[in-house]
Amino acid sequence: MTAHSPTTPSPRSRPLILGSTSPYRRDLLARLGVPFDVASPRVDETPHPGENPASLALRLALAKAHNVAQRHPQAVVIGSDQVADLHGEPLGKPGTHERAVAQLRHMRGQTVIFQTALAVVCLETGFEQSEIAAVRVLFRNLSDTEIENYLRAEQPYDCAGSAKSEGLGIALLDRIDNDDPTALVGLPLIRTCRMIRAAGVQVL
Template sequence: MSSRPTLILGSTSRYRRELLERLRLPFITVSPQVDETPLSGEAPAALACRLALAKAQAVAEQHPGAIVIGSDQVADVDGEPIGKPGTHERAVTQLQRMSGRTITFQTAVAVVRGDTQFAQTLLAPVHVRFRTLSDAEIEFYLRTEEPYDCAGSAKCETLGITLLDAIDSDDPTALIGLPLIRTSQLLRAAGLNPLEGAAP
């Protein structure tokens, strides 16, 4: 009987941890220690894919027998990558810029398994239509939610949903930060089926 490989989430994000818990697989989390600075001229989708894979590879190098998940999300505003605001002022600027517009959140997931040389990445773009927001609405939302660790300041799982008119995605958890349909697809390809445990 084959043993179940260790599953590692290469992330310290509590949002991704809570999402992965939905698959009911035992896993641990490890900080990937990856420089997330965009390359010159790098498109948002390419940045998200590169960082997701880099995070998974960084952890897999330390745990070669494990299956490692890496993920990254970048907001795409006019082709410019917009990440986590970090501060209230930057969050205000981000939301003012996205007000009344449709923004694509590029969410990438990668799975790496060092002992079999498996390494694949999938992209789950999410198209988000923001309402036209008043400065007072932006201020109230930010003071209430403090979403400074969320790409584009959009925390849709709570009050942030009221900022939006529509979300268009074929992977419902992608906007929160980990597209579970694609994650499950990659886990199966790497040899771990959430519905079966370790694949033969």
């Protein structure tokens, strides 16, 4: 975890912006009952040569938060990114059916770490915190038929590693190990609550 907060946030709740157009993250953040806006970050998500999955996820989460914060310096901005980590190999969003099939064949019977990165930034106060929520997932030894049935039903082509765990994707798995139950879906809410409170957003 990295943290930098040179000034004390105002007790007045600051405006909150989710720097993501992901419907999954939007729905998760809405659970907190805190008003927020959504802004699309303009970030190149291409991995750097040799970049490991955790470093990639953290770099992109920070880049997304800072990109949106440049346009809204008074707001508390949340950036997040998720990369599936198979023995150090990053697996992102498949985008197509064919790539999703290849990902799931590659992951069946394997333990995959979903590296979910969270960053919270407020430029006006100089606040910045970032952290990784790692989720270890054991995939079942899936048959090709099960993979096809799952993909046709869920079409999870915008999900890291093709794993839409909040839907039928739960049937792909044998085990989930993590300390923040919503991290696998894409936004670790325990960490989010802690960070945005520290940044000056009233949660309760």
